[in-house]
Amino acid sequence: MILLVICTEMINTAIEEMVNLLTNEHRLEAKIAKDVSAGMVLLTAMGSVIVGILVFTPHILKLLK
Secondary structure (H helix, E strand, O other): OHHHHHHHHHHHHHHHHHHHHHOOOOOHHHHHHHHHHHHHHHHHHHHHHHHHHHHHHHHHHHHHO
8 A cells, every 4th residue: 555655646746747847837727637646646545544444453452452
């Protein structure tokens, strides 16, 4: 999951840099592209937290018993 978050962050950076390269003025399409790629990273990070909770909760509960 950590690798997946790092990969999505790299894709996000590539998209943002390409948008910056292609346009200098503020455009709605550029904002949407950047927001969607940042949202992809956020969703991946939230998914990794959920997977971490699912994996570690049984072990934490076992320690607390």
